[in-house]
Amino acid sequence: MNKIKVCIIGMGEFSDFFIPLFRDHPDVEEVSIADVIPERVTAAALKHGIKRTFSSLEDVLKNGKDVDSIALFTQRHLHGPMVIDALKAGKHVFSAVPMAISVEECGKIIDIVKETRQIYMTGETCYYFPCAIFCRDAYKKGKFGEFVYGESQYYHDMKTFYSAFARSGGDSWKRVAGIPPMYYSTHSVSMIVSVIGQHATKVSCCGYRDHDPDEVFGVGKNNWDNPFSNQTALLTMSGGGIARVNEFRRVGIAHKPSSYITCMYGTTGAYECTTNKHMLINGVADPNGTHLEDVSDLVNTMYLTERSKAADFNPHEEPISERGHKGFSPVHDIARLPLPLQQIPDTVHYNSHPFLVDDFVRAVLSGKLPPNHAWDSARYMIPGLIAHESALKDGMPMDIPDFGDAPADWDKLYE
Numbered sequence: 001m002n003k004i005k006v007c008i009i010g011m012g013e014f015s016d017f018f019i020p021l022f023r024d025h026p027d028v029e030e031v032s033i034a035d036v037i038p039e040r041v042t043a044a045a046l047k048h049g050i051k052r053t054f055s056s057l058e059d060v061l062k063n064g065k066d067v068d069s070i071a072l073f074t075q076r077h078l079h080g081p082m083v084i085d086a087l088k089a090g091k092h093v094f095s096a097v098p099m100a101i102s103v104e105e106c107g108k109i110i111d112i113v114k115e116t117r118q119i120y121m122t123g124e125t126c127y128y129f130p131c132a133i134f135c136r137d138a139y140k141k142g143k144f145g146e147f148v149y150g151e152s153q154y155y156h157d158m159k160t161f162y163s164a165f166a167r168s169g170g171d172s173w174k175r176v177a178g179i180p181p182m183y184y185s186t187h188s189v190s191m192i193v194s195v196i197g198q199h200a201t202k203v204s205c206c207g208y209r210d211h212d213p214d215e216v217f218g219v220g221k222n223n224w225d226n227p228f229s230n231q232t233a234l235l236t237m238s239g240g241g242i243a244r245v246n247e248f249r250r251v252g253i254a255h256k257p258s259s260y261i262t263c264m265y266g267t268t269g270a271y272e273c274t275t276n277k278h279m280l281i282n283g284v285a286d287p288n289g290t291h292l293e294d295v296s297d298l299v300n301t302m303y304l305t306e307r308s309k310a311a312d313f314n315p316h317e318e319p320i321s322e323r324g325h326k327g328f329s330p331v332h333d334i335a336r337l338p339l340p341l342q343q344i345p346d347t348v349h350y351n352s353h354p355f356l357v358d359d360f361v362r363a364v365l366s367g368k369l370p371p372n373h374a375w376d377s378a379r380y381m382i383p384g385l386i387a388h389e390s391a392l393k394d395g396m397p398m399d400i401p402d403f404g405d406a407p408a409d410w411d412k413l414y415e
Contacts, residue, residue, distance in 0.1 A: 001068070001364070001365060002027075002365075003027050003028060003029035003365075004027065004028055004029065004068055004069050004092075004361060004364050004365065005028075005029050005030045005031075005032070005066055005067050005068055005069065006022050006028055006030070006031050006032070006067070006068075006069045006070070006071055006094075007031075007032040007033065007034055007054060007060045007064055007067045007069070007070055007071070008022065008031060008032070008033050008034070008071045008073065009033075009034045009035070009056075009057050009060070009070060009071065009072050009073060009074060009082070010034075010035060010072065010073035010074040010075075011033060011035040011037070011040035011041060011043070011044045011073075012073055012074075012075075012164070012167060012168055013164055013167065014073050014096060015033075015044070015071075015073040016044070016047075017347060017348070017353055018071060018073065018123075018353060018357065019031060019033065019044065019048045019050070020048060020344070021341060021344070021353055021354055021357040022071065022357055022361075023048060023049070023050075024340040024341065025338060025340065025341065025357060025358065025361050026338050026340065027338075027361050027362075027365060028361060030052065031048075031050060032050065032051075032052040032053060032054060032060075032064065032067065033045060033048075033050050033052075033053055033054070034053065034054035034055065034056055034057060034059060034060055035055075035056075036055065036056050038055070041053045041054075041055075057070070057072075057082055057085065057086065058085075061085065061086065061089040061091070067091065068091065068092060068364070069091060069092040069093070069094065069119075069360075069364055070086040070091045070092070070093050070094070071093075071094040071095075071360075072086070072093065072094065072095040072096060073096045074096075074168075075168055075169070075176060076096075076097070076098055076101070076179065076183075076184060077101050077176060077179060077183075077223075079095050079096070079097075079098060079099065079100055079101075080099070080100025080101060080102065080105030080106070080108075080109070081105070083095050083099075083100070083105075083109055083120065084105065084108055084109060084112065087109065087112045087113065087116065087118055087120065088112065090116075090118070091118070092118050092119040092120070092360075092363075092364045093118070093119070093120045093121075094121055094122075094123060094356075094357075094360045095120070095121075095122050095123065096122070096123050097122050097123060097124055097125075097184070097186040097187070097377075097380075097381075098122070098183065098184055098186045098380075098381050098384075099122055099186070099374075099377040099378060099380070099381045100381065101179075101183050101385065102385065103382055103385055103386075103401055106377075106378040106381060106382055106403070107378075107403060109374055109378075110374045110375060110378060110403050113373075113374045114374075114407065117367070117410070119360065119363045119364050119367075119369075119370065119373075120373065120374045120377075121356075121359065121360055121363065121370045121371070121372045121373050121374075121377070122186070122372045122377040122380070123353075123356045123372070124186060124187070124190045124356075124372045124377070124380060125187070125259075125349040125350075125352040125353070125356070126186075126187045126188075126190050126191050126194075126259050126352075127190060127191075127194050127352070127356075127371055127372055128332070128350065128352035128355045128356065129191065129257065129259065129260070129349070129350055129352060130298075130299045130300070130301075130329035130331050130332065130350055131191070131260050131261045131271075131273060131278070131299055132190075132191045132194055132195060132261065133329075133331045133332065134271070134278070134295065134298060134299050134331050135191075135195045135261060135264050135271050136194055136195045137331070138269070138271065138280065139195050139196060139264075139266070142268075143266075143268075143269045143280070143282055144264065144265070144266025144267075144268065144269045144270065144271070145266040145267035145268030145269060146239065146241070146266055146267045147196045147198065147237065147239055147241040147264075147265075147266055148241050148242075148265045148266055148267060149241060149242050149243070149244075149263075149265045150192050150195070150196070150241070150242075150243045150244075150261065150263060150264045150265065151243070151244045151245075151246075151261070151262040151263050152187075152188040152189070152191045152192050152243070152244075152245055152246075152259070152260070152261045152262065153188055153245065153246035153247070153248070153259070153260070153262065154184070154185070154187045154188050154246070154247055154248070154258055154259045155246070155248045155251050155253050155258050155259075156248070156249060156258045157248075157249065157250060157251055157252070157253075158177070158212075158214070158216055158229060158249045158250055159214075161177060161249070162177075165177040174214075174215065174216050174221065174222065175221075175222050175223050176222070176223060177216045177222070178216045178217050178218070178221055178222025178223070178224065178226050179222065179223070179224060179226065180224055180226045180228060180231070180388040180391075181228060181229065181230060181231045181247035181248065181249050182205065182231045182233065182247050182384035182385070182387040182388040182391070183224075183384060183385065183388060184247065184384070185233070185245055185247050185380075185381070185383065185384030185387065186377075186380040186381050186384070187259040188245040188246065188247060188259065189235075189243075189245055189379075189380045189381075189383050189384060190372075190376075190380040191259070191260075191261050192235075192237075192243045192245070192261075193376065193379050193380060194371075194376070195261075195264065196237065196239065196241070198237045198238040198239045198241070199237070199238050199379040199400075199402055200235040200236065200237055200238070200243070200379070200383040200400050201236050201237065201238050201399065201400055201402070202235070202236040202397055202398065202399055202400060203233050203234065203235050203236070203383055203386050203387045203390055203397070203398055203400055204233070204234050204390055204395045204396070204397045204398070205231055205232065205233040205234070205387035205388065205390040205391040205395060206231070206232050206391060206394075206395050207227070207228035207230070207231045207232075207388075207391035207392075208228060208229060208230035208231070208250070209227045209228060209229075210227065210228065210229035210230075210250055212229070212250060216229075217229045217249075217250075226388075228388075228391060229248075229249045229250035230246075230247070230248040230249060230250055230251060231246075231247050231248075231387065231388065231391055232244065232245070232246050232247075233245045233246075233247075233383070233384070233387040233390070235383055235387075235400075245383075245384075245387075247384070257325045257349075257350070260273060261273060267284075268282065268284050269281060269282035269283075269284070270282075273299075276296065276300055276304060276308075276324065277294075277296055278294070278295045278296045278298075278299040278300070279292055279293065279294060279295065279296075280292075280293040280295050281293075297330065298329070298330045298331050299329060299330075299331060300324065300329060301324055301325065301326065301327040301328065301329050301346075301350065302327060302328060302329065302330065303323065303324065303326065303327045303346060304323075304324035304325075307323075307324070308324075325348065325349070325350060326346040326347055326348055326350070326351070327346035327347075327350070327351055328346075328350070328351045329350060332350075332351070332355075336358075337354055337355065337358055338358065341354035341357065341358060342354075356372070359371055359372070359413065362413055363413050366413065367411075368410075368411045368412055368413040369406055369410050369411065369412045369413060370412075370413045371413070371414065373406055374406075375403060375404065375405060375406040376406070378402075378403050379402065382400060382401060382402070383400050386398050386399075386400045386401075
């Protein structure tokens with residue numbers, strides 16, 4: 001295989017960012033699209049210059065025999081079964097997060113991938129968030145020592161989700177919008193896991209019972225009888241350290257990014273973040289004392305750094321945080337991307353999307369495991385599933401099942 005053919009499933013708000021990236025990647029021969037709503041397919045095809053379309057995933061699997069890869073952007077609770085169907089049909093799969101919303105579905109995906117050696121990965125944007133990249137590199141270089149404690153979170157008020165859920169959910173969109181926050185903990189958990197290379201073994205979780213009159217959360221109000229709009233989990237990691245993860249959907253905070261690492265503490269060094277201020281702390285064993293290094297210009301986007309230093313910048317009047325999380329940061333290895341993906345307009349999620357698309361294309365062509373492969377994706381997702389069970393039991397500590405590491409004989413795309 002010299003190039004791949006990808007069909008993108010689900011013409012919602014998120015796929016709009018990814019269609020041009022797959023289309024313009026030099027190793028993608030063809031991009032087709034599919035959605036169960038014909039008007040969406042027509043509009044997306046016209047907007048992005050797509051020639052071949054399908055009516056559903058089932059249509060692709062039946063009539064798109066030459067399509068070797070699926071990129072899935074459907075509603076979050078539908079991913080697991082659709083991924084399984086696509087893998088069984090012999091397709092490589094790129095899936096938006098979350099991986100699935102049950103431990104059983106995660107296990108089934110891993111079983112199929114292990115047996116077939118097909119490529120599966122989640123589009124976990126936070127893997128390529130600048131804070132995660134910086135902390136991952138610093139941790140590998142030994143600047144933290146052994147991991148002791150870390151905090152990460154995803155703050156996204158429900159009212160900003162209304163249009164997205166209503167777009168695909170119809171009149172009953174609230175039934176889906178009330179999904180437990182911890183069923184979407186992959187952003188928060190992945191940042192900790194990808195930095196320290198460990199997995200969560202135990203969890204205790206508390207939940208905030210929602211009182212908002214929109215009636216999205218509450219027993220009988222959604223498909224999961226979920227009463228919680230906000231959840232906080234304490235995770236014991238496999239190396240003995242502790243992580244705190246917040247998943248809040250009813251919260252009066254609107255700064256960007258919505259997902260970030262607040263702090264990462266080790267035995268010899270640490271990282272701390274306050275919105276757009278990033279500090280590396282080291283020198284515990286240094287006789288000259290602890291050193292504080294401001295690494296904000298490495299972690300923040302190039303736009304944010306340049307704009308905030310401009311003479312006419314007024315932080316009290318300019319909504320810098322909204323624009324500031326769009327675009328590349330100095331810690332991004334932009335040179336590894338194909339030229340068309342280096343030149344994309346600044347977009348959300350710190351321009352993490354082109355890295356994810358390139359990982360998937362390279363993995364399919366090489367047969368090597370990409371970052372965010374099935375085993376790591378399960379470790380991003382399963383802690384949240386068990387955390388919700390814990391919250392329903394008033395924070396009872398619970399063991400987290402684990403499907404182990406990826407096969408040792410499967411080469412990784414980036415060692």
